[in-house]
Every structure is written in C-alpha cells, then in structure tokens.
Amino acid sequence: MEAILALIIVAAGVAGVVYVLARRMAPLFRAAKGPAIDRIGERLYGVYWFPHHRMPRPGYEVAGYTHITTLVSLIVLSIHVLMVIYSGFVGFEIPGLESAVGVGYAVISDIALTVLFIACVFAAVRRGVLKPPRYEVPEKYGKDKSRPWAVFLVSFLAAVALLDMIYLGSDAVAAKAAEEGYRFILPLTGTWFAAIIMSGLSASAAGTVNVVSYFILLIGIFVFVNLLPFDRLFHTITGPVTVFCKKLERGSVKPVQWGVDDESVADLESFGVKKFEDFNWKHILDFYSCADCGRCSDNCPANASGRPLSPRFISLKGRDYAFSHYPLKGPFVKNEPLVGDIFSEDEIWSCTTCGACEEECPVTIEYIDKIVDLRRGMIDDGNVPQSLQKPLNALGKRGNPWGKMEKKRPEWIKELPEGVTIKDLSSGDTAETLYFVDSMSSYDDRMMDLARATATVLSAAGADAGILGKNEKDSANDVRRFGEEMLFMELRDHNSEMIAGSGAGNIVTSDPHALNALKKDYKDMPPVEHISEFALRKLKEGTLSFASLDEEEKGKIYTYHDPCYLGRHNQVYDPPREVMDAIPGMNRVEMSRCRDRSFCCGGGGLMLFYEPEEEERMGVHRVRMAKEAGANVIVTACPFCLTNIEDAIKVAGLEGEMEALDLCELVARHIGS
Amino acid sequence: MEILVCVKRVPDTAENEIELNAEGNDIERDDLVYSVNEWDNYAVEEAIQMVDKHGGSVTVVTVGDEESEEVLRREMAMGAEKGILLSDDAFEGSDGKGVAAILKAAVEKGSYDLIMTGAQADEGYAQVGGMLAAMLDYPYASLVNSIEVGDGKLKVGREVEGGNIEMNEIELPCVLSIQTGINEPRYVGIRGIRKVASVEIPAMGASDLGIDAGSVGEDAAKVRRIDYFVPEMGEGAEMLEGSTDEIIDKLIELLKSKGGIK
Ligand SMILES: Cc1cc2nc3c(=O)[nH]c(=O)nc-3n(C[C@H](O)[C@H](O)[C@H](O)COP(=O)(O)OP(=O)(O)OC[C@H]3O[C@@H](n4cnc5c(N)ncnc54)[C@H](O)[C@@H]3O)c2cc1C
Ligand code: SF4
Ligand code: SF4
Numbered sequence: 001m002e003a004i005l006a007l008i009i010v011a012a013g014v015a016g017v018v019y020v021l022a023r024r025m026a027p028l029f030r031a032a033k034g035p036a037i038d039r040i041g042e043r044l045y046g047v048y049w050f051p052h053h054r055m056p057r058p059g060y061e062v063a064g065y066t067h068i069t070t071l072v073s074l075i076v077l078s079i080h081v082l083m084v085i086y087s088g089f090v091g092f093e094i095p096g097l098e099s100a101v102g103v104g105y106a107v108i109s110d111i112a113l114t115v116l117f118i119a120c121v122f123a124a125v126r127r128g129v130l131k132p133p134r135y136e137v138p139e140k141y142g143k144d145k146s147r148p149w150a151v152f153l154v155s156f157l158a159a160v161a162l163l164d165m166i167y168l169g170s171d172a173v174a175a176k177a178a179e180e181g182y183r184f185i186l187p188l189t190g191t192w193f194a195a196i197i198m199s200g201l202s203a204s205a206a207g208t209v210n211v212v213s214y215f216i217l218l219i220g221i222f223v224f225v226n227l228l229p230f231d232r233l234f235h236t237i238t239g240p241v242t243v244f245c246k247k248l249e250r251g252s253v254k255p256v257q258w259g260v261d262d263e264s265v266a267d268l269e270s271f272g273v274k275k276f277e278d279f280n281w282k283h284i285l286d287f288y289s290c291a292d293c294g295r296c297s298d299n300c301p302a303n304a305s306g307r308p309l310s311p312r313f314i315s316l317k318g319r320d321y322a323f324s325h326y327p328l329k330g331p332f333v334k335n336e337p338l339v340g341d342i343f344s345e346d347e348i349w350s351c352t353t354c355g356a357c358e359e360e361c362p363v364t365i366e367y368i369d370k371i372v373d374l375r376r377g378m379i380d381d382g383n384v385p386q387s388l389q390k391p392l393n394a395l396g397k398r399g400n401p402w403g404k405m406e407k408k409r410p411e412w413i414k415e416l417p418e419g420v421t422i423k424d425l426s427s428g429d430t431a432e433t434l435y436f437v438d439s440m441s442s443y444d445d446r447m448m449d450l451a452r453a454t455a456t457v458l459s460a461a462g463a464d465a466g467i468l469g470k471n472e473k474d475s476a477n478d479v480r481r482f483g484e485e486m487l488f489m490e491l492r493d494h495n496s497e498m499i500a501g502s503g504a505g506n507i508v509t510s511d512p513h514a515l516n517a518l519k520k521d522y523k524d525m526p527p528v529e530h531i532s533e534f535a536l537r538k539l540k541e542g543t544l545s546f547a548s549l550d551e552e553e554k555g556k557i558y559t560y561h562d563p564c565y566l567g568r569h570n571q572v573y574d575p576p577r578e579v580m581d582a583i584p585g586m587n588r589v590e591m592s593r594c595r596d597r598s599f600c601c602g603g604g605g606l607m608l609f610y611e612p613e614e615e616e617r618m619g620v621h622r623v624r625m626a627k628e629a630g631a632n633v634i635v636t637a638c639p640f641c642l643t644n645i646e647d648a649i650k651v652a653g654l655e656g657e658m659e660a661l662d663l664c665e666l667v668a669r670h671i672g673s
Numbered sequence: 674m675e676i677l678v679c680v681k682r683v684p685d686t687a688e689n690e691i692e693l694n695a696e697g698n699d700i701e702r703d704d705l706v707y708s709v710n711e712w713d714n715y716a717v718e719e720a721i722q723m724v725d726k727h728g729g730s731v732t733v734v735t736v737g738d739e740e741s742e743e744v745l746r747r748e749m750a751m752g753a754e755k756g757i758l759l760s761d762d763a764f765e766g767s768d769g770k771g772v773a774a775i776l777k778a779a780v781e782k783g784s785y786d787l788i789m790t791g792a793q794a795d796e797g798y799a800q801v802g803g804m805l806a807a808m809l810d811y812p813y814a815s816l817v818n819s820i821e822v823g824d825g826k827l828k829v830g831r832e833v834e835g836g837n838i839e840m841n842e843i844e845l846p847c848v849l850s851i852q853t854g855i856n857e858p859r860y861v862g863i864r865g866i867r868k869v870a871s872v873e874i875p876a877m878g879a880s881d882l883g884i885d886a887g888s889v890g891e892d893a894a895k896v897r898r899i900d901y902f903v904p905e906m907g908e909g910a911e912m913l914e915g916s917t918d919e920i921i922d923k924l925i926e927l928l929k930s931k932g933g934i935k
Binding site for chain 1: 685704706708753857858859860861862863864865867869916
C-alpha cells in the first residue's frame with residue numbers, strides 16, 4: 001500500500017519535472033545554431049574550477065562560502081536522497097546500512113544535512129533580513145519579485161532538510177524503542193537532535209512519525225525539484241551545462257552565425273539578434289542559468305557610472321521573456337522585436353565590452369557576445385545613433401573614424417626624437433618587425449606622442465621596425481564589437497593583405513585593441529606582441545636597460561591601470577608591471593581594483609564617439625581609485641585609456657595633482673643604463 | 674504617395690584639410706572621398722518613413738556622372754525603391770538653374786505627388802529646390818523640419834529665425850526642401866549596399882529627357898564661379914592663459930567688454 005503511494009508520488013514528481021524541463025527547453029530548439037562543443041577535458045575541468053574559484057572572490061566571501069557549502073552538501077546528499085526515496089518501497093529501511101561503508105556514508109550524510117540546513121537558514125536570513133545592496137532591484141526594472149521567492153525557496157529547502165532529519169531520527173527512535181540495534185549517529189548532527197527530541201515516543205508512535213514524515217519529505221523533495229525551473233534556482237540544473245559549454249577563447253567574438261563561414265556570411269537573410277530566437281541556444285541557456293547574484297552588475301563600469309545598463313538585467317529580462325513567451329501550458333507566444341521593447345537601444349550601446357561582468361560571473365554567463373549580436377541586429381536594421389554613423393562611414397571610406405586622409409596616417413614619424421628610426425613600408429621597404437600603430441596613435445595629436453615613444457623603444461632595443469604607413473587601416477577591433485561585421489571584414493582583409501605583403505616576421509603594437517584584433521579576429525598572422533611584452537623580453541635579453549628615475553620622479557607614486565583589452569581579454573598583467581619595476585627608483589602601488597578586477601576607463605574605439613547617458617564618467621571613477629591608492633601618476637598601456645584618463649583628471653579637477661602617462665612614454669624617457 | 678527625392682554626390686569635406694587647385698577656382702579633388710549630401714539623407718529618410726506609413730514609393734534622382742550612381746545605391750539601400758541617373762556630357766558644369774531644369778524634365782517624365790530636395794548642398798547655395806518648384810509651377814516650402822500627411826495636402830513645419838516653428842499647409846503636388854534634424858536617418862552598411870548592388874538603375878540623357886543640350890551645361894550657365902580663396906587670417910587671435918577658472922573669468926570679461934554679453 002505504502003509502496004503504491006510512494007510510486008504515485010515519485011511518478012507524479014518525475015513526470016512534473018520532465019514536463020517542465022521539456023517546455024523550458026523548447027526555445028533552445030527554436031534558437032539559432034550554437035557553438036560546437038569541443039575540448040571536453042578542459043570543459044569538464046572548468047565545471048569543477050569556475051564555480052569554486054569565482055564564488056568566493058574578494059568581497060563575496062560570505063555568499064561564496066555559504067554557496068559552496070550548500071553545493072557540496074547537495075552533491076554529498078544526492079545519493080542519500082535516492083536512498084531515502086527508495087526506502088519507501090522497502091519498508092522504510094535505508095539501504096546499505098549493513099556495511100561499514102553504508103554507515104560511514106550515512107554519518108557523512110547526517111553532517112551534510114546539518115550543514116545544508118544551517119546554510120539555508122543563514123541564506124534566508126541574509127536575503128530576507130540583512131538584504132545586501134547587491135540584490136536590490138532598481139525601480140526601473142520593476143518590482144522585486146525575486147527576493148521573496150528566493151527567501152521562500154531556501155526556507156523550503158531548509159524545511160525539507162528538517163523533515164529528512166525527522167525521518168531519519170524517528171527511524172532510530174523506533175528501533176531503539178523496539179530494542180533493536182541501530183547504526184551509529186554522530187552527536188550534534190540534526191539527526192541526533194531529532195532522535196533526542198523524539199526519544200520519549202513509543203516504538204509505534206515513532207513508526208507512525210517515520211511513515212508520515214517519509215511521505216511529506218517525498219512530496220517536499222519533488223515539489224522542490226519542480227520549483228527549480230521557475231526562478232534563479234534553475235541554475236542548479238542548467239548551471240553546470242552552461243559552464244561546460246562556456247566560450248573558451250577570451251577576447252574573441254562569436255561569428256555572426258555559428259557554422260557559417262566568412263565567404264557565405266554576406267548571404268545570410270538577417271544579421272544579429274533581432275528577435276529572441278535569433279539568440280543561439282547557449283545564450284538562452286545562459287538566461288536560465290543566471291543565479292541572480294548581482295556580481296556582474298556590481299562590477300560593471302557602465303552600471304557604476306549610471307549608464308542605462310546593468311548586465312544582470314540583460315539575463316533576467318531574457319529569462320522572463322523565455323518564461324512568458326514559452327509558457328508551461330498553451331501555445332507559445334509570437335515573438336516580438338527585442339530592441340526597443342525588452343532591451344533599450346542605449347542599454348545595448350552603453351557596454352564598453354570591458355569583460356568585467358564575464359570575469360566575475362560564477363556561472364560564466366556571456367555578455368559581450370550577446371551585446372555584439374544585438375548590435376549586429378541594430379546595424380542591420382540601420383538603427384544606429386548619429387554619433388556612431390559618422391565614424392562608421394568614415395571608417396568605411398578612409399579607414400579611420402575621423403575621415404582623415406590616408407596619407408596623413410604616418411605624419412607622426414616626421415617628428416621622431418634624435419636617433420630614432422622607423423621605416424615606412426608603404427614605400428616598398430621591408431622590416432623584420434611591424435609596428436601596427438592603429439588609428440588612435442596615428443591621428444590623435446596627443447597620442448602621436450605614444451606612437452613616437454613606441455618607436456623610440458623599438459629603436460633602442462635594436463629592432464628593425466617599420467609601419468604600414470598609409471596602407472594601414474583601422475584594426476577594426478571595435479568596429480566588430482559595435483556590430484558592423486561586414487565593415488570589420490573589409491578592414492581586416494585589407495590589413496591582412498598589407499601585413500602579409502610587408503613580409504614582417506613579427507608584429508608589435510602599443511594599442512591593446514589592435515593587439516586583440518590581430519590575435520583574436522585576424523587569421524594567419526605572424527606572432528603578435530604588446531609593446532610591454534616586447535620591452536620585457538628585451539630587458540631580459542639585455543638589449544634594453546633603464547636609467548633611474550630622476551629626483552622629482554622618485555618623489556612620485558605610480559600606479560598601473562590595466563587596459564581591458566590587454567589584461568582581461570589577453571591576460572597580459574605582469575609584463576607592464578615588471579617593466580615599470582625595472583626602472584630604478586620606481587615606487588609603484590596597486591589600486592584595489594587591479595588586474596582582472598580592473599575598472600574600464602570609459603571604453604575605446606567607437607566608444608569614444610558614442611554619447612552615453614551617464615551620471616559620471618567611468619574615467620573619473622578610475623582616477624579617484626588611483627587617488628585612494630595614494631598614487632599621483634597613473635601609468636597605462638593603451639591610447640584610449642590615456643585619453644580617457646587624461647580627460648577624467650581634468651573633469652575631476654585633479655589637474656596638477658594627478659597625471660597620466662603611457663608605459664611607452666615612461667620607458668622611452670628612461671632608456672639608458 | 675509617389676515621392677521623388679533629389680540627391681547630390683558631394684565631396685566629404687568634414688575632416689579634410691581643403692586645398693585649392695592650381696587654377697584657384699576650385700578645391701583639389703584628387704584626395705577626396707565622396708558621399709551623399711547630408712541634407713539629402715534626411716529627405717530620403719523622411720520620404721521612406723512617409724511611404725512606410727501611408728504607402729506609395731520613393732524614387733531617388735541625381736544629376737551627375739556614372740560615379741554618382743553610388744549615391745543612388747546608397748539611398749536605395751536605405752529603402753528607396755527606384756533610382757534614376759541623369760547623366761549627359763551636356764549637363765556638365767550646369768549652374769543651379771541648369772540642374773533645376775534637368776530635374777524638372779525628370780519630374781515630368783514620371784508622376785510624383787511630392788518632390789523633396791535637401792535644404793542646401795555642400796556649396797550652400799540652397800537654390801535648386803526653389804528653382805525647381807518655380808519651373809514646375811508647384812508650391813514650395815523651404816527648410817522643412819516636420820511633415821504631416823493630410824488629404825491632398827501636407828502640414829509642414831519650418832524652423833524660422835530664433836528657433837520658432839511655423840506651420841504651413843501646402844497642397845500636393847509640391848516641392849519641399851528638407852532641413853537636417855527632421856528625423857534620424859538610418860545607417861547604411863556595406864551589407865545594405867551589396868543587397869542593391871545588382872538593381873538596374875536607368876540612366877537618362879538630354880535626349881531622353883527632351884532637353885535642349887544648349888540650354889544646360891557650362892555654356893548656358895549664367896552664374897560662373899570666378900574665384901575661390903581662403904580669407905586672410907585676421908589679426909587679434911588671443912590665447913587666454915591660466916587655469917580653467919581664470920580662463921573662464923577672462924573670457925567673460927572680454928565678452929562683456931565687447932558687448933557680447935550684458
Ligand atoms: C566642379 C563644380 C563646378 C561648378 N561650376 C559651376 C559653373 O561654372 N557655374 C555655375 O553656375 N555653377 C557651378 N557649380 C555650382 C553647381 O552647379 C551648383 O552648386 C549646384 O548645381 C547647386 O548648388 P548646390 O550644390 O549648393 O545645391 P543646392 O541648391 O544648395 O542644393 C539643394 C538641393 O538640390 C538638390 N540638388 C542639387 N544638385 C543636385 C544634383 N546634381 N542632382 C540632384 N539633386 C541636386 C539636392 O536635393 C540638394 O540637397 C559648380 C559646382 C561644382 C562642384
Ligand atoms: S562588458 Fe563591461 S560594460 Fe559591458 S556589461 Fe560587462 S561589465 Fe558592463
Ligand atoms: S549573470 Fe552571473 S554574475 Fe550576473 S547575476 Fe547572473 S549569475 Fe550573477
């Protein structure tokens with residue numbers, strides 16, 4: 001009789017989960033093609049590594065360790081849960097207790113159950129009473145439906161754990177009352193407490209409690225599992241899959257459509273994401289997997305500076321869309337355009353593609369690719385702000401966003417310092433090393449200093465270096481990231497041809513955006529290095545050495561700002577620091593946000609032209625961070641960072657007090673021995 | 674509604690240092706890149722939006738050489754359905770009146786309810802729209818910055834001196850010259866242009882249009898540019914120095930003393 005009841009509950013529970021999951025998966029099957037999943041070993045390791053290392057990152061230790069504890073307890077308990085369910089079919093006898101291994105596992109389960117209970121109560125109190133600001137839902141994103149639900153679910157889980165303790169405890173009490181032997185119960189575990197509290201019960205009363213608690217527990221377990229796909233806790237099911245399918249190539253951008261190569265991309269009906277089903281399945285899975293922990297937005301510079309973008313809500317709005325348009329019952333709702341309705345245009349243009357969100361997310365949710373895909377859709381529809389149309393048109397016509405003449409690109413080499421030489425390869429000369437200058441350092445008056453400093457470093461290290469001169473065009477790193485794929489392809493093809501034609505054996509650049517494009521977006525390039533890597537190599541080889549800082553400089557405190565496209569996207573964190581530290585007399589401090597937590601300066605490439613709604617510039621935040629660290633010289637390694645930070649120093653009214661400098665300029669000033 | 678928009682191919686001069694040619698009567702054009710006259714983009718965008726709402730079609734027309742075809746394609750990539758290239762050796766060197774006469778002939782070859790031009794082109798004459806209207810004997814509104822479609826007529830807004838807006842009712846068919854800012858013209862990428870790359874664009878010469886070759890072109894032009902120069906730099910450029918606050922104070926003082934602000 002009991003076995004039949006248990007069977008009914010289990011069957012209903014399993015059917016429920018299967019049905020809900022099947023409905024939830026429907027949009028994934030209607031979605032665009034996703035990435036091919038290769039490198040299985042690396043992926044499996046990632047599933048283990050990412051959640052562990054990301055959850056307790058600095059600032060999130062409490063939440064992180066609570067979460068890891070819960071996760072580990074649930075993994076430990078997974079077999080136990082199956083045993084408990086099974087026990088209902090065999091006279092409420094937990095299997096395996098005859099063996100030492102079985103008893104050992106039962107004891108470990110008791111501990112895990114206790115820990116799980118405490119962690120859930122703590123989490124409920126934290127979300128419900130302590131309310132960390134990270135979980136706040138700003139008014140513009142509607143009512144916070146999520147918090148009460150979260151508190152309910154963790155409380156529910158705590159209740160399930162409690163029921164399990166009662167079930168296990170009552171079994172022990174019944175056995176004891178019947179004067180039968182029972183397995184060892186570790187004192188101070190939940191099961192132990194439950195047994196103590198119920199110790200006064202007779203064998204039959206304890207038996208009744210045992211049976212009744214079993215059925216409530218069984219229902220509880222299945223209700224809980226059935227509730228998972230309704231909210232952030234869905235990540236317990238989809239999260240590991242998302243981490244497994246994560247993009248492995250940092251700094252790269254997904255192709256317009258997976259499985260469609262460059263030759264046939266132009267023939268596609270439509271570009272980018274315009275309606276929900278234009279997202280690929282991995283991205284829809286991402287929406288489901290977001291744990292709503294708020295860390296992405298907590299680290300997003302666009303969010304911090306008051307731009308209308310909070311990455312967390314890109315996911316939450318995506319998930320809500322999937323839930324409402326693919327309801328559990330009834331027909332699927334016809335799709336609507338996303339931009340202008342679910343996502344605002346400004347929201348999508350506000351992202352600097354800095355990667356801070358992706359670096360932080362414990363579930364490795366991707367944002368940059370989604371934003372680029374949405375931008376591709378807007379570009380395809382011609383829906384582009386006027387502030388971006390001009391530079392895009394100019395890039396198409398003249399290969400630089402200002403529409404300046406091609407022949408002016410190498411103007412900066414006309415005023416090189418004494419003894420510095422660099423060849424202009426457009427005249428047919430050849431060189432071993434190609435310096436890819438890119439538009440910013442070629443055309444911007446101030447940034448030409450940076451180009452000259454780079455040439456100085458190359459020259460001092462004895463490199464046989466040249467530039468493409470008028471034959472170089474914009475690297476198009478940001479053209480691609482702003483969604484103009486066809487223009488990117490045209491510029492890439494032009495540069496690739498010129499680079500191949502130059503015969504250079506290696507490429508050096510001082511622009512991390514160019515570095516990223518050449519490494520991640522171009523194909524068949526000779527080895528590409530950032531100038532900081534080059535300088536470090538030459539220092540180690542002994543072909544470059546530094547003279548000491550002068551007395552005035554020795555009094556200054558330097559800090560290094562990691563450019564997003566050098567640090568996060570290309571993992572070059574140490575070379576610039578090592579180069580700085582090699583200058584005798586250098587006094588360098590770190591900002592609290594450094595390395596993979598670096599805070600974007602405001603964005604480079606086309607972001608320079610976009611006019612965002614914002615309360616305060618990102619650069620101003622960054623300059624303040626440097627000031628807090630006690631620095632008065634901000635050294636960076638990117639022409640866009642330098643522009644943004646120099647502007648921000650003025651805006652923050654810190655002229656005279658703070659200064660900004662490119663690493664190349666610092667190095668060029670101290671070449672010597 | 675059938676709409677004809679006149680578009681012109683102009684040099685992209687925004688960020689380029691302009692140099693005079695050897696004769697001194699024009700700018701050096703070898704290093705220039707060309708695009709469609711900025712105002713004309715607004716006119717085409719407005720026409721497309723009107724057609725989207727009220728039906729009909731948009732045709733773009735230009736007077737120029739074969740290279741002008743690229744601006745027609747660009748506007749067709751925006752959404753104009755047809756393009757017409759008015760090209761003939763006899764048209765070369767036409768003045769504004771000549772261009773208007775050629776366009777008039779093109780208008781008469783079709784049946785359009787509305788003709789739109791840009792308010793002005795690169796050279797800022799702002800003459801073609803008005804002359805075209807006069808030649809067609811159509812009503813004309815210049816510097817239009819809003820259009821509402823009514824029955825057989827339009828309600829058009831014009832920005833007048835001091836930022837005031839004037840509303841007019843104008844009967845169709847008519848000619849409007851469009852001011853920038855009337856809308857936000859859409860972006861046209863390479864992909865869009867490729868999509869219309871193979872669309873046939875008919876070219877019409879003087880005989881197709883029934884124009885007497887002698888009435889247009891350089892020889893018939895009654896306005897002739899005789900010189901082109903960069904004015905001498907005046908004296909009195911003064912660099913204000915000091916901190917930002919000091920500079921601001923000095924500037925305010927200067928403006929006050931010269932009567933710029935009270
Ligand atoms: C190299 C050169 C030589 C010239 N030589 C002479 C000369 O010898 N004598 C002389 O009188 N003028 C000459 N011009 C001036 C030229 O004819 C006028 O500039 C032009 O026809 C009208 O002036 P605009 O471009 O300012 O047009 P606007 O009247 O300011 O333009 C307003 C609108 O008219 C329409 N429009 C203008 N031109 C065209 C076109 N070609 N096709 C379709 N629509 C158009 C567009 O909608 C435009 O927005 C010369 C111009 C150039 C570039
Ligand atoms: S990439 Fe940077 S700016 Fe864009 S959403 Fe992520 S954190 Fe924000
Ligand atoms: S996307 Fe990642 S970091 Fe952001 S709220 Fe979701 S789980 Fe947290």
